[in-house]
Amino acid sequence: KDYTAGTLSVSESSGGGPPAGSDLNLKVLGPDLGELTRITDILTEFLKKQPGVNNVAKSIKPGTSALTFIPDYQKLAQNGLSADSVGLWLRTYASGFTLDSVNFDKNTTDETDIVVKFDSNRDIKALSSIMIPASTGSVPLESLGSFIVKANPTAISREDGKRTISVSAGVAPEYSVSDKNKELQDYANSLLLKPGYSYKTGGVNEENQKSVTSILQAMIVAALLILVTMVIQFGSYRQAVLVLLVIPLAVSSVFVAFALTGTPLSFPALIGVLSLFGIVVTNSMFIVDKINLNLKQNMEFKEAIADAGSSRMEPIILTKLATVFGLLPITLAEPLWRGLGGAIISGLLVASTIMLLFIPVVYYNWFKGEEK
Numbered sequence: 039k040d041y042t043a044g045t046l047s048v049s050e051s052s053g054g055g056p057p058a059g060s061d062l063n064l065k066v067l068g069p070d071l072g073e074l075t076r077i078t079d080i081l082t083e084f085l086k087k088q089p090g091v092n093n094v095a096k097s098i099k100p101g102t103s104a105l106t107f108i109p110d111y112q113k114l115a116q117n118g119l120s121a122d123s124v125g126l127w128l129r130t131y132a133s134g135f136t137l138d139s140v141n142f143d144k145n146t147t148d149e150t151d152i153v154v155k156f157d158s159n160r161d162i163k164a165l166s167s168i169m170i171p172a173s174t175g176s177v178p179l180e181s182l183g184s185f186i187v188k189a190n191p192t193a194i195s196r197e198d199g200k201r202t203i204s205v206s207a208g209v210a211p212e213y214s215v216s217d218k219n220k221e222l223q224d225y226a227n228s229l230l231l232k233p234g235y236s237y238k239t240g241g242v243n244e245e246n247q248k249s250v251t252s253i254l255q256a257m258i259v260a261a262l263l264i265l266v267t268m269v270i271q272f273g274s275y276r277q278a279v280l281v282l283l284v285i286p287l288a289v290s291s292v293f294v295a296f297a298l299t300g301t302p303l304s305f306p307a308l309i310g311v312l313s314l315f316g317i318v319v320t321n322s323m324f325i326v327d328k329i330n331l332n333l334k335q336n337m338e339f340k341e342a343i344a345d346a347g348s349s350r351m352e353p354i355i356l357t358k359l360a361t362v363f364g365l366l367p368i369t370l371a372e373p374l375w376r377g378l379g380g381a382i383i384s385g386l387l388v389a390s391t392i393m394l395l396f397i398p399v400v401y402y403n404w405f406k407g408e409e410k
Contacts, residue, residue, distance in 0.1 A: 061219075065238050066203055066204075068232075070201075074202070090210040092208045092210065095205075104189075107124070123170075124170060127179070260312065265279070268282070268319075276404055287388075291387075301377060307377030307378060308381075314386075317386065318386070321357075326346075329343055332346055358386045362387065
């Protein structure tokens, strides 16, 4: 708190895992850099006044100061000049321009640029005395406007062909990122941006949306691949679907456990949910496969189901406990992977336990009367 030599920013490491980004991020897009700067300055001041918001920053940083000529359009008109013509003379003075490219050596295809420029002894002080040819005769540059020194951005970002400046900030742990993001968007809507200007969210929200979309797509593909594998294994669509029924049990148990413990559904947690697909399906597959083996040995229908559940209970419980105990150290010690370990542990403990009763009962109801 006593540091006065600069601005000190403190950021907490996030337990949400990759991909990372600012808690709050709003990109403003439009054609004019000055108008973008004005809008983002307003948004920056708004965020600085919000409780629980810290490390407010803009993506564009001022670099070396630039000497800028501000034309007086009335004087330009009086001399029959345009801003473009004055700009051409300034460019010629500063760096010259390429008039043409000529090949001086006919034995090669190399060409040499013909550059038109002032003599090499250019001086900033002499810049104002440049004589600009006009319809009224040559006039000094200083009579057509004025020079000012202004900050020059180090880089100009573009997105979809438009210039863009981002405003970003962090959110304290005791505040909701989604709520603060909604407040920022509502305020941006109230600004009534000019035509040609728009905004879009970025940072954590944008990255999380991409991550959730990719994970959901992976879940659909995983479920389809498991279904195809089970159909090939059992030669029955109903038995394949029966095996997959344990997946909704596992996923719902994760949501319930996370809600009771207040654990956020982070990116690693979604990976844990995806991992559950294969783990819980394997256990339910063991039960269905054992029922089929018992029936092939001419065991009575109810007895075949009961024997499959009881005989597979011990190996399923032991493998489940081994997985849970193996994940406990990383789940308790590392916040980054708490979601991943918590998802698998909660899914296994709840879904696997329910599955030992659920799968035999559903099998009995679906296939009774078809014992032979």
